[in-house]
Amino acid sequence: MVRIGGGVFPHIKEPDYLRDGQYRIDSQATPTMLNSLMYKLSYYRFVETDGKAFDRVRRTEIGKKYFKLTHFEEVFTTHHWMVRLYKLKPPKNRIRGKAKKSKSKASSTTAPKRKGTRRNPF
Structure with missing residues (x-):
């Protein structure tokens, strides 16, 4: 994974994750590995x-x-910890659901709908 990431993002350097040429996960692991x-x-x-x-x-x-x-x-997480699923938390500055309505007059008026236009949900 580190080698693939380094091929796309040049600031990721594989040697930063290696200790004596090995990927370590124990107390001898590099700080970069432990914080990855x-x-x-x-x-x-x-x-x-x-x-x-x-x-x-x-x-x-x-x-x-x-x-x-x-x-x-x-x-x-499965019983033997072989499969683990995570979800991305929402950013703290994002409002979930509908956006807040502003208190100006312009927000209270609605624009007329146009015929023949379809919105792309993506």
Whole structure:
């Protein structure tokens, strides 16, 4: 994923994620790796699995155990944590639902509908 991202976004540098030529997820992982979105989505609440946050596949304890997600919300995680689904949280400055109506006179009048025009929902 890092290599693909670096091909599209030049500021993503693969060496920033490597320690001694390896991708590490333990206490020896680079700060860039520990703060990456992929790491955080993979290991969010992982400490709850066994209390130690031990990754049995990689046979190591993860490096960063406690963190909060700011832009994503966990929606679903399977029993064995193999599949995890997240949704993007709405921005705090966006109003959900209908836009606020302004208090000016112009907002109280409605424009006449035009015949033969269709709106594209996308």
